[in-house]
Amino acid sequence: MSLRVLLSHKKIEIILKRLASQLIxxxxxxxKVVLVGLQPRGIHLLHRLVELLxxxxxxxxxxxxxxxxxxxxxxFRRFDKTLSPSSSEMEVAIEGKSVVIIDDxxxxxRSIRAALTALDNYGRPKDIQLLVLIDRxxxxxxxxxxDYTGAQxxxxxxxxxxVQWKELSKEDTVFIENK
Amino acid sequence: xxxxxxxHLLGIKYLKKEDIQLIFKTxxxxxxxxxxxxxxxxxxxxxxxxxxxxxxxTRTKLSFELAEKRLSADVINFSASQSSVKKGExxxxxxNNILAMKVDxxxxxxxxxxxxxxxxxxxxxxxxxxxxxxxxxPSQALLDAYSLKEKLGELKGKKIAIVGDILHSRxxxxxxxxxxILGAELQVCGPKSLIPKHIESLGVKMSTDLMQTLxxxxxxxxxxxxxxxxxxxxxxxxxxxxxxxxxxxKKITKLKKEILLLHPGPxxxxxxxxxxxxxxxxxxxxxxxxNGVAIRMAIIYxxxxxxxxxxx
Numbered sequence: 001m002s003l004r005v006l007l008s009h010k011k012i013e014i015i016l017k018r019l020a021s022q023l024i025x026x027x028x029x030x031x032k033v034v035l036v037g038l039q040p041r042g043i044h045l046l047h048r049l050v051e052l053l054x055x056x057x058x059x060x061x062x063x064x065x066x067x068x069x070x071x072x073x074x075x076f077r078r079f080d081k082t083l084s085p086s087s088s089e090m091e092v093a094i095e096g097k098s099v100v101i102i103d104d105x106x107x108x109x110r111s112i113r114a115a116l117t118a119l120d121n122y123g124r125p126k127d128i129q130l131l132v133l134i135d136r137x138x139x140x141x142x143x144x145x146x147d148y149t150g151a152q153x154x155x156x157x158x159x160x161x162x163v164q165w166k167e168l169s170k171e172d173t174v175f176i177e178n179k
Numbered sequence: 180x181x182x183x184x185x186x187h188l189l190g191i192k193y194l195k196k197e198d199i200q201l202i203f204k205t206x207x208x209x210x211x212x213x214x215x216x217x218x219x220x221x222x223x224x225x226x227x228x229x230x231x232x233x234x235x236x237t238r239t240k241l242s243f244e245l246a247e248k249r250l251s252a253d254v255i256n257f258s259a260s261q262s263s264v265k266k267g268e269x270x271x272x273x274x275n276n277i278l279a280m281k282v283d284x285x286x287x288x289x290x291x292x293x294x295x296x297x298x299x300x301x302x303x304x305x306x307x308x309x310x311x312x313x314x315x316x317p318s319q320a321l322l323d324a325y326s327l328k329e330k331l332g333e334l335k336g337k338k339i340a341i342v343g344d345i346l347h348s349r350x351x352x353x354x355x356x357x358x359x360i361l362g363a364e365l366q367v368c369g370p371k372s373l374i375p376k377h378i379e380s381l382g383v384k385m386s387t388d389l390m391q392t393l394x395x396x397x398x399x400x401x402x403x404x405x406x407x408x409x410x411x412x413x414x415x416x417x418x419x420x421x422x423x424x425x426x427x428x429k430k431i432t433k434l435k436k437e438i439l440l441l442h443p444g445p446x447x448x449x450x451x452x453x454x455x456x457x458x459x460x461x462x463x464x465x466x467x468x469x470n471g472v473a474i475r476m477a478i479i480y481x482x483x484x485x486x487x488x489x490x491x
Binding site: 068070071072075076077078079080082084085086087088090117120121122123159 | 181212481
């Protein structure tokens with residue numbers, strides 16, 4: 001097993017600023033936008049972007065929610081271990097709004113499919129977009145592509161791409177774990 | 180990894196503390212789900228569940244059925260009064276016939292103690308005990324403990340009283356097991372004729388004085404007199420029982436402290452509890468019913484999670 005650093009904390013900082021700018025370019029009016037972070041790992045990216053948008057770019061109040069997709073996953077009963085849920089905090093109305101789903105790594109696309117179904121439970125948004133920090137190219141099981149990408153990565157099947165946030169370990173890093 | 184240590188829910192007796200904690204943690208998430216505008220998740224869309232009720236039930240049956248439907252399972256209902264049981268079919272035959280229609284999970288209530296255990300040993304399906312005679316009613320005990328925990332916090336060291344017909348009550352036995360596992364102190368109270376011998380061996384105190392019990396406890400679970408299970412007289416009259424062991428506003432005001440009030444239903448208003456007390460703010464009877472759906476969703480979800488699709 002080997003670890004290789006893909007993105008250092010400096011690169012991640014630049015990428016986060018670019019992603020925040022891209023969101024601002026896309027949406028003039030953030031009153032009609034809801035950012036939805038996917039539990040458990042998309043939440044850190046969500047918090048970082050909200051912090052950037054509010055502190056660095058002077059937006060008043062970014063509307064956001066946290067969505068758990070465990071009960072919507074298509075691999076329930078396919079593994080020996082029970083899927084453990086996290087909490088959903090969706091005290092926001094998504095009806096008629098533009099929703100941006102936020103997650104750290106896009107791999108097979110199955111989590112995003114589950115998230116699309118889960119969002120149905122909260123209303124009918126105007127449109128839904130996808131923002132990811134890492135896009136693992138050429139490994140999709142479903143026709144799902146991101147609208148905003150931090151970085152594209154080519155990794156072999158069986159490799160793991162891990163995003164470490166400074167909230168949980170010492171600094172932000174993205175690394176790849178080879179078997 | 181976090182999963183239940185059991186493959187069936189036959190009784191609280193078979194559960195570990197970690198199992199109960201896992202069920203509570205999962206129920207927290209389902210409680211959020213059932214408070215959404217759309218109260219349904221697709222987890223169990225490929226699962227069929229049969230509800231077998233060989234004994235009458237309103238709350239438990241509806242609660243299980245709702246829990247199953249909110250998990251997107253297909254549900255079939257069976258009640259003994261309208262079935263071939265009347266024509267002399269045995270329990271195992273009845274269940275095996277239902278299983279032949281490709282049912283994954285059985286929820287059963289039966290008047291005989293041990294019926295669920297018996298079934299789990301003789302048929303090839305996951306069994307949830309929804310009450311077996313005077314023995315156990317695990318899902319009720321779990322929702323009672325969950326509701327108590329919601330209001331009182333951790334139950335370790337909390338004083339809980341169970342009052343009424345302990346002898347015939349499966350709710351009492353399951354509650355005793357569950358609350359003991361969670362570290363609560365327990366006292367049962369009722370006329371001596373309605374308290375089983377050697378109840379102290381379960382680690383609970385016993386009292387025949389309702390006021391003493393109420394003064395001692397943080398929460399009280401009032402049980403119904405189960406006339407349908409009584410083949411002889413256990414106390415002189417309902418009126419006398421109500422005076423001695425019924426909870427009314429007078430007794431509550433005399434306490435000069437607040438205690439939580441639970442009731443597993445159905446309530447016989449005016450017997451074990453008067454209307455004004457049952458509808459007072461300290462009664463969490465309807466919270467129990469709401470939590471019942473979340474707890475049952477958690478139980479079903481966690482048991483079904485152990486039915487790996489490659490082995491079914």
